Amino acid sequence: MTEYWFYHLETSLLEGVLPELLDKTRARNWRALVKLPPDLLAHLDQFLWTYKDDGFLPHGRDDEPMSDQQPILLSADAESSEGHDCAFLVDGAKCDIAEQTSRCIVMIDGRNEGAVQEARSHWKTLKDQGANLSYWQQNDLGRWEKKA
DSSP states (O other): OOOOEEEEESSSOOHHHHHHHHHHHHTTOEEEEEEEEEHHHHHHHHOOOOOOBBBBOOEETSSTGGGGGSEEEEESSBBBOOOOOOOEEEETTOOOOOOOOOEEEEEEEEEHHHHHHHHHHHHHHHHHTTOEEEEEEOOOTEEEOOOO
């Protein structure tokens, strides 16, 4: 059964959080799908190559050759998380979560009230379906605390 983890960003931007979560995903030897709106695709693609001086996150886009071989796949168009161990849903992006996907991480922009309301609705729907849910919120120091 897929675990759904909701990450409520309050003190950090996506760029300050996503690389660390992707690193942890790669440490598990998991393939990751990052589903995001089309207007963020090029920015995040470039950012993951350059976000730190001494490394990068190996990834590719689903509109490029050999996308099926990428350890981290960025997509604005994926309809399913099929073939991935972990799916990241960014800025309200949606896709069907395949049965074999171990974890789905929903990234919530806490500075956007519409995004927060949408995430609450998503949480309620999943809870009504009996999904395995966790809610993580940043404290004042930017550290993650499990709240539910």
